[in-house]
Amino acid sequence: MAHLSKTTLRRVSRAAENCARPILGRPSAVPATHRAFRTTSPSRTDGVFRELTAQRLQTPWVEALRKQHEESKNAAEKPTTPQVPKERELSPKRMDDSYHKVVLPLAQDPWLLDTYLNSSGHIRLGTIFMDLDALSGVIAYKHTGDDVTTVTASCDRIVINHPLTEICDLELSGKVTYATGRSSMEITMQVAKAPQEGQSIKNEDVLIHCTMTMVALDPATKKPVNVNPLVVSSPEEKRLYDLGERNSKVRKQRKETALTKHTPNDLESDLIHAFWQKQLQYHDPYDELRKPDNAHFMDTTILRNATIMQPQNRNRHQFMIFGGFLLKQTFELAFTTAAAFAHARPTFVSLDPSTFQNPVPVGSILYMTATVVYTDPPLIGAPGEKFDTESEYTRVQVRVDSKVRDVEHGHSKPTGTFNYTFTVKRNIRVVPRTYQEFMLYLDARRRAEQVKETLQQEGVGLSAQKAEQSVTE
Incomplete structure (x- = not known):
C-alpha cells in the first residue's frame, strides 16, 4: 500500500468532507441555454468500456484513502486472519454459470469509438486488451463469488483469428473453461463482430481468441484459496476443458525446462x-x-x-x-x-x-x-x-x-x-x-x-x- 504523510491524510479527509457537504446557493435547475459547470454523465472510460469499468471502480479514490487511513490505525494491534470462511460452498459449477458478454457499440457511438481509435483510424488493440482483462475479472468473480480476491496470473495467449475489415460493434464474451478445484482457473474469451439480433456469431466473424489464467486469493492473507471445480456436460465443453488441461501441462513443462534452471x-x-x-x-x-x-x-x-x-x-x-x-x-x-x-x-x-x-x-x-x-x-x-x-x-x-x-x-x-x-x-x-x-x-x-x-x-x-x-x- 502507498505510504501517506499526515499532510496528505488531512487533505484527503477535508476532500471527503467537501464531497459529502451540500453546496449552498446552488439553483435547483439550470436553464437549458446554459451549461452547468460539471462533467458529462460519468463514463470513466480510460480505454475500458464503461460497463466493465463500473464493476472495477466501485469506490472513489478519496474514500478508499480515508478508509485505508482508518484501518491502518488498528493494523498493528490486530493480527492478520483469513477472511475467507473455511466452510465455503465449493460444489461443482457449469461453464455457462460464469458466462458473460458485453457489446461495444463502436459503430453506433462515435464518442466511445473516439477512445478506441489511433491517429490513422485503426482500432487500438491495447484498449481491447484492457477490456479483455476487465472481462476476465468479471467472469472470475461470477465463478468464485465476492469472498475472494482474484488476480491475473498469466495471459496464456491472445491471437488474431480473422481480420476486421470495417468499424463495427464488437461483442466480447467468455467463461471459465478449466478449473479443477484448486486456486487457479482458465478463462477463455473472444472478440467478434456483434451479430444481428437473433443470429449467432460465425467463425469468420471472430477477431480475437484469448485465454487467461486467474488465481483466487484470501483478501487478508493473500494466500491461494480453492475455487469451485467445473463439471463438463457436452462435447464442446469437454474440448474446451481438455485444452485448458493441456495448457496447464504446457505451463508446468515450461517452468521445469526453463533456461534459468537448465543448460x-x-x-x-x-x-x-x-x-x-x-x-x-x-x-x-x-x-x-x-x-x-x-x-x-x-x-x-x-x-x-x-x-x-x-x-x-x-x-x-x-x-x-x-x-x-x-x-x-x-x-x-x-x-x-x-x-x-x-x-x-x-x-x-x-x-x-x-x-x-x-x-x-x-x-x-x-x-x-x-x-x-x-x-x-x-x-x-x-x-x-x-x-x-x-x-x-x-x-x-x-x-x-x-x-x-x-x-x-x-x-x-x-x-x-x-x-x-x-x-x-x-x-x-x-x-x-x-x-x-x-x-x-x-x-x-x-x-x-x-x-x-x-x-x-x-x-x-x-x-x-x-x-x-x-x-x-
Whole structure:
C-alpha cells in the first residue's frame, strides 16, 4: 500500500468532507441555454468500456484513502486472519454459470469509438486488451463469488483469428473453461463482430481468441484459496476443458525446462556455436563475409519507458494497478519497438504466453524494457531446419520485461514478462552476441515453436497478408 504523510491524510479527509457537504446557493435547475459547470454523465472510460469499468471502480479514490487511513490505525494491534470462511460452498459449477458478454457499440457511438481509435483510424488493440482483462475479472468473480480476491496470473495467449475489415460493434464474451478445484482457473474469451439480433456469431466473424489464467486469493492473507471445480456436460465443453488441461501441462513443462534452471539442449548449443562462428567471420579481415545489412544486433533494438502508476488505473481492490493497463502499456511499447526495428508498420499476430509476477502498487514507478529477441525466418537455423531466407515478411518477437520501484525507498521487484509477436513487410533479422542475449533468443525460439504447434493443432491464426487487411492496429 502507498505510504501517506499526515499532510496528505488531512487533505484527503477535508476532500471527503467537501464531497459529502451540500453546496449552498446552488439553483435547483439550470436553464437549458446554459451549461452547468460539471462533467458529462460519468463514463470513466480510460480505454475500458464503461460497463466493465463500473464493476472495477466501485469506490472513489478519496474514500478508499480515508478508509485505508482508518484501518491502518488498528493494523498493528490486530493480527492478520483469513477472511475467507473455511466452510465455503465449493460444489461443482457449469461453464455457462460464469458466462458473460458485453457489446461495444463502436459503430453506433462515435464518442466511445473516439477512445478506441489511433491517429490513422485503426482500432487500438491495447484498449481491447484492457477490456479483455476487465472481462476476465468479471467472469472470475461470477465463478468464485465476492469472498475472494482474484488476480491475473498469466495471459496464456491472445491471437488474431480473422481480420476486421470495417468499424463495427464488437461483442466480447467468455467463461471459465478449466478449473479443477484448486486456486487457479482458465478463462477463455473472444472478440467478434456483434451479430444481428437473433443470429449467432460465425467463425469468420471472430477477431480475437484469448485465454487467461486467474488465481483466487484470501483478501487478508493473500494466500491461494480453492475455487469451485467445473463439471463438463457436452462435447464442446469437454474440448474446451481438455485444452485448458493441456495448457496447464504446457505451463508446468515450461517452468521445469526453463533456461534459468537448465543448460541449452544439444541442438540449441549447436545453434549458439553457429552464431559465434558466423560473427568471427564478420570480423575476420581475411574473410570477405560481412554482417548483412538486414541483420541487427539485439542490443541495438532495446527501448525503455518509465511511468508513474496513477490511481485512475487501479483495480477493484483500490491500491494495485489494473492488469489490463499493464497489457496496454507493454503492447504499445512492443509495437513501437518492432516499428523502430523494422522501419515498417507492424501487424499484431499474438501475445504469446506471458506472466504477471508481482502486483504493481498505485503510486509506484513502472519501468519497462522492450527487446527484439527473435525473428522468423532466422538468420541462422538449427541443423536440419528449413526456412525461406528470401521471405517478404518477417515475424518479430518482442519481449517486454517490467519491474516496479516504490518512490520512497527505491526498492524494486519484477512484475512480469510479456511476449508479443508481430509481422513486418521487411526481410530483417536479429542477431544475439552475448550469453544473456543467446538465452533470450533461445527462450523466444522455444516459445515461437510451441505457439506455432498449438495454433496448427487448433486451426487458428491468419497469414501476414490477411492480417494487413484488418482495421485494428
